Amino acid sequence: xxxxxxxxxGVIIAVLVIAGLAGYFFLGTDDASDxxxxxxxxxxxxxxxxxxxxxxxxxxPEFDDSDIDDLGSVI
Amino acid sequence: MKKLxxxxxxxxxxxxxxPSGFAQEDTCRTADDLAKHRLDVRKHFAELRTERHxxxxxxxxxxxxxxxxxxxxxxxxRDNFVSKATDIKNSQTNEExxxxxVELKNLAKDFRETAVGLISDTSAVRTKVQTEISNKESDLNxxxxxxxxxxxxxxxKRFDAHLCRAxxxxxxxxxxxxxxxxxxxxxxxxxxxxxxxxxxxxxxxxACDYVLKGCEAVEKKEYDxxxxxxxxxxxxLKTKTGExxxxxxxxxxxxAVKKVEERKVAIRKALDEKDKVAEEPNGTE
Numbered sequence: 033x034x035x036x037x038x039x040x041x042g043v044i045i046a047v048l049v050i051a052g053l054a055g056y057f058f059l060g061t062d063d064a065s066d067x068x069x070x071x072x073x074x075x076x077x078x079x080x081x082x083x084x085x086x087x088x089x090x091x092x093p094e095f096d097d098s099d100i101d102d103l104g105s106v107i
Numbered sequence: 108m109k110k111l112x113x114x115x116x117x118x119x120x121x122x123x124x125x126p127s128g129f130a131q132e133d134t135c136r137t138a139d140d141l142a143k144h145r146l147d148v149r150k151h152f153a154e155l156r157t158e159r160h161x162x163x164x165x166x167x168x169x170x171x172x173x174x175x176x177x178x179x180x181x182x183x184x185r186d187n188f189v190s191k192a193t194d195i196k197n198s199q200t201n202e203e204x205x206x207x208x209v210e211l212k213n214l215a216k217d218f219r220e221t222a223v224g225l226i227s228d229t230s231a232v233r234t235k236v237q238t239e240i241s242n243k244e245s246d247l248n249x250x251x252x253x254x255x256x257x258x259x260x261x262x263x264k265r266f267d268a269h270l271c272r273a274x275x276x277x278x279x280x281x282x283x284x285x286x287x288x289x290x291x292x293x294x295x296x297x298x299x300x301x302x303x304x305x306x307x308x309x310x311x312x313x314a315c316d317y318v319l320k321g322c323e324a325v326e327k328k329e330y331d332x333x334x335x336x337x338x339x340x341x342x343x344l345k346t347k348t349g350e351x352x353x354x355x356x357x358x359x360x361x362x363a364v365k366k367v368e369e370r371k372v373a374i375r376k377a378l379d380e381k382d383k384v385a386e387e388p389n390g391t392e
């Protein structure tokens with residue numbers, strides 16, 4: 033009896049894991065999709081098209097300071 | 108039987124983690140990742156600046172009290188300042204961060220104006236403030252190092268993300284058998300500047316006493332020059348890639364026109380031959 037319960041639980045978990053894996057491979061994840069969008073740039077191309085490079089494809093990185101403005105002297 | 112199920116389930120769990128490990132290798136860091144990282148770096152700098160300022164405020168309040176002056180106004184402003192300094196550390200968005208940063212700046216100004224109105228010998232207090240900051244150098248230095256390290260990390264990640272996107276774009280062209288040799292040369296030149304920029308950043312951090320913003324040291328200027336050259340190289344890479352694509356388009360157009368002309372000639376030839384056959388006397392029966 034106990035063995036049957038364990039088997040049913042095992043089968044359910046195995047099905048869930050396989051479904052998860054299938055979903056990952058066939059549907060992709062949001063992160064993967066976002067990364068692909070950025071990597072492809074705004075003008076993602078069809079196989080036989082040649083699009084002009086845009087700012088999204090190749091652009092210069094920004095190296096601006098993350099620092100906040102100076103607060104000035106205390107007194 | 109039990110063992111078999113346990114092993115199967117365990118194996119499936121392990122396998123399920125494999126794809127996520129590989130997934131990150133082929134993609135570039137996203138703009139969202141970088142924006143989130145930048146907010147963290149900004150918080151580091153805010154902590155450094157507010158903590159340094161708070162130390163100075165405490166010295167001014169103590170001095171005013173020692174002189175028998177009413178420091179309650181200064182204390183209230185200092186408490187508000189400390190409270191806002193905590194808020195900025197917990198800010199969730201850039202907008203929230205910026206709003207609190209303005210409030211902190213206004214509180215710092217209120218404190219300064221109140222202190223100047225209250226204390227006649229400001230130079231004596233300034234010296235005490237400097238002494239206190241020197242005494243707390245070690246604690247402040249930890250915050251400074253943390254902020255500058257995370258700033259460097261962010262800058263290198265930005266560099267890597269842009270280079271990664273350029274690489275993917277060039278690979279797409281190469282997959283279509285487009286010659287990208289000149290662009291690849293430029294790409295390689297940019298990637299070699301990563302180490303150079305990293306080293307120059309470290310030298311600037313050593314040369315500048317406090318933060319890099321507003322630092323006039325030669326090493327900081329040298330770092331800025333490398334940054335400018337990297338930006339310029341990226342612009343050149345963009346131009347170069349544009350030229351490659353324009354040339355390829357022209358080539359494809361010329362090939363297409365040539366094919367049409369050849370087809371025209373072939374059709375004309377076929378028609379001429381057909382006319383010739385039609386003009387010849389009817390069959391040799």
